[in-house]
Amino acid sequence: MYEFLTGAGVWIAFVIFAGGLFVRVASLYGVSRQKDAVFYNHTNAFEAVKSIFYWLIPWGSIAARTQPVFSSMVYLFHVSLIIVPLFLSAHNVLLQEAFGVGLWSIPDSVADIMTALMLVAGVFLFIRRLVRPEVRILTEIRDYVLLVLTMLPFLTGLLASLNIGPYKTMVILHVLSGEILLILIPFTKLGHMILFFFTRAFIGFEMGGRRGARTW
Amino acid sequence: MPDEKQLKARIKKVNIKKIKNVLETLDGARIKTWLNICAKCGLCAESCFFYLANDKNPEFSPAYKIKSTVGEMYKKKGDVSLPFLEASMEALWARCTMCKRCSQFCPFGIDIAAMITIGRSVCQSHGFVPEFLAKAVENYRVSGNQMALTKDDFIETCEWMEEETADEIKGLTIPMDVPEVKFMYTLNAREPMYYPQDIAQIAQILTVAEESWTMPSEGWECTNLPMFAGDRTLAGIIVENMYQKARDLKVDKILVTECGHAYRSTKYEGPYLSGYPDGIPPIEIIHSVELFCEYLESGRIKIDPSKKLKEPVTYQDPCNVSRNGGLWDIGRIVMGYLADDFREMSPNKDYNHCCGGGGGYIPMGPEYRVKRMVSGKIKAEQIRKTGAKLVIVPCHNCFDQINDLNEEYDLGIKSVSIKEVLCEIMMIPDKFKPDEE
Numbered sequence: 158m159y160e161f162l163t164g165a166g167v168w169i170a171f172v173i174f175a176g177g178l179f180v181r182v183a184s185l186y187g188v189s190r191q192k193d194a195v196f197y198n199h200t201n202a203f204e205a206v207k208s209i210f211y212w213l214i215p216w217g218s219i220a221a222r223t224q225p226v227f228s229s230m231v232y233l234f235h236v237s238l239i240i241v242p243l244f245l246s247a248h249n250v251l252l253q254e255a256f257g258v259g260l261w262s263i264p265d266s267v268a269d270i271m272t273a274l275m276l277v278a279g280v281f282l283f284i285r286r287l288v289r290p291e292v293r294i295l296t297e298i299r300d301y302v303l304l305v306l307t308m309l310p311f312l313t314g315l316l317a318s319l320n321i322g323p324y325k326t327m328v329i330l331h332v333l334s335g336e337i338l339l340i341l342i343p344f345t346k347l348g349h350m351i352l353f354f355f356t357r358a359f360i361g362f363e364m365g366g367r368r369g370a371r372t373w
Numbered sequence: 374m375p376d377e378k379q380l381k382a383r384i385k386k387v388n389i390k391k392i393k394n395v396l397e398t399l400d401g402a403r404i405k406t407w408l409n410i411c412a413k414c415g416l417c418a419e420s421c422f423f424y425l426a427n428d429k430n431p432e433f434s435p436a437y438k439i440k441s442t443v444g445e446m447y448k449k450k451g452d453v454s455l456p457f458l459e460a461s462m463e464a465l466w467a468r469c470t471m472c473k474r475c476s477q478f479c480p481f482g483i484d485i486a487a488m489i490t491i492g493r494s495v496c497q498s499h500g501f502v503p504e505f506l507a508k509a510v511e512n513y514r515v516s517g518n519q520m521a522l523t524k525d526d527f528i529e530t531c532e533w534m535e536e537e538t539a540d541e542i543k544g545l546t547i548p549m550d551v552p553e554v555k556f557m558y559t560l561n562a563r564e565p566m567y568y569p570q571d572i573a574q575i576a577q578i579l580t581v582a583e584e585s586w587t588m589p590s591e592g593w594e595c596t597n598l599p600m601f602a603g604d605r606t607l608a609g610i611i612v613e614n615m616y617q618k619a620r621d622l623k624v625d626k627i628l629v630t631e632c633g634h635a636y637r638s639t640k641y642e643g644p645y646l647s648g649y650p651d652g653i654p655p656i657e658i659i660h661s662v663e664l665f666c667e668y669l670e671s672g673r674i675k676i677d678p679s680k681k682l683k684e685p686v687t688y689q690d691p692c693n694v695s696r697n698g699g700l701w702d703i704g705r706i707v708m709g710y711l712a713d714d715f716r717e718m719s720p721n722k723d724y725n726h727c728c729g730g731g732g733g734y735i736p737m738g739p740e741y742r743v744k745r746m747v748s749g750k751i752k753a754e755q756i757r758k759t760g761a762k763l764v765i766v767p768c769h770n771c772f773d774q775i776n777d778l779n780e781e782y783d784l785g786i787k788s789v790s791i792k793e794v795l796c797e798i799m800m801i802p803d804k805f806k807p808d809e810e
Binding site: 185186188189192193194195196198199208212218219220223224227231286289290291292293294295296300345346348349352353355356357359360361363364367368369370371372373 | 400401402403405406407409410411412413414415416418419420424429431432434436437440473476477478479480481482483484641644645649650651652653695696697698699723724
């Protein structure tokens, strides 16, 4: 089990993740060229970048400022979600062993704290879904499931790192949940990790470029 | 309750194939992406005045309006029921004015109004369109304008206004179908129908500015209610009529009256609707606010300093002039010339709230008036907070809505168009002053 998950499993997960995202973007691009061709006349790189930029910086948008606690949590959630897996020393050691190269690493203590914050933010998002009527009415079972699945690799990773619970089981669960998450990204709303940039760019040149309105 | 005639217009049995066809035609990479990646964060709710004015009822939030209508239509691939279409009609018309404010609040910039349009087209394919709006659309079909004015009626009204106003401004004319001039003026059918003085006013301003312009005898209707009624084909024809007339007359530009959605239709949506592959209107489009600004800045129109407005004034940013038209700064330059005590609403400019009359709401008529007044509460409060006595409104729908809100919420204000103010306070050069008798 462990052998498979850390060997072929990783490869399968990454191929589906990267390949799936690529196919999804490529097919959407194809459809857009065919059915949304008219909008390409209005592309505007500057407006696209602005539209993305203001939503990447903390409280850069009017909506983020309207709900500062929520947007802070979203920010913590996403920043940790990206930084910890990429710059965790344990991950980089594995990369070193496999390919002879690894990324720069953040201290383990920092990674632990960021992971803990990410989990706190995740729990907040989960509760917010239940509590706020305008969010609850939109939420389906799969939204809860995806949120939990996103948090699972972080929870199991943190427990393993802190040596809480049976270590070997934790690591297996960690790898397994991470792989499931990677596989799901291209096929679910989590595809926003890439598609975010496209939809923001579009509204940037349609509302910002053509009409001059702020989209943040 | 819909009356018998309206019910008759509705199709009795759902034609799944027809709905599927509409959905597929309007589907694209954008729709596929938007419907899929919505994170369901609920941020759009706070942007929407319908949601805010209706006690934050989550059913009024933009994302829910899409999820419960267009989302379902796509999910079920058109296999929906008649009660579903009835409920969708309510959500798509009575709870949204397509003001696009939610797109500014959406982390992914999802164009919710664009999806509302698709839902409206599906409903329209089965006759589920608010009755009064459907009647107006029928008028376009037979006459090319929303009030079924004939060509003769229109020309006569212009001639009548020319005669009336010639006493005030010497040499005033309303040129008809004059080719190769700078501007072809286009207007809203309610002007010749109910507010002919609007025609007199624009003629006064253009005369005093010594402008080269003409009124077209056809293709003058710049509003486009079919666009808001889900009838994309007819919407395209209406815009094309206007473009064609402008080409026939070989004018430089089309000048749009003080109307919001007319500007959105003529400049932004029109080229899409009538199928221009570059998405750009074939002739330059300019809104009256832009022209007035140019006149004031260049001194072609001068304000009589003794008549400059003294009472507190606020400016209504029509969604389709400001947020969806990009003219909020221009509007403020004009205000600087007109008013001493100008007060901003909050929020304002491109973030301004819709008045609640746009997107086809005003033409939906008395059947929807109560709902329109409830949802207009946000705008009424915005106006009240400014303490203004005069609301300057460069849009006919906002104008009607704010007048209604004034009555409903006892605001003690008066709403006026920019041209009405200009006509009252601009200086009339001696050569245009009527001869003393």
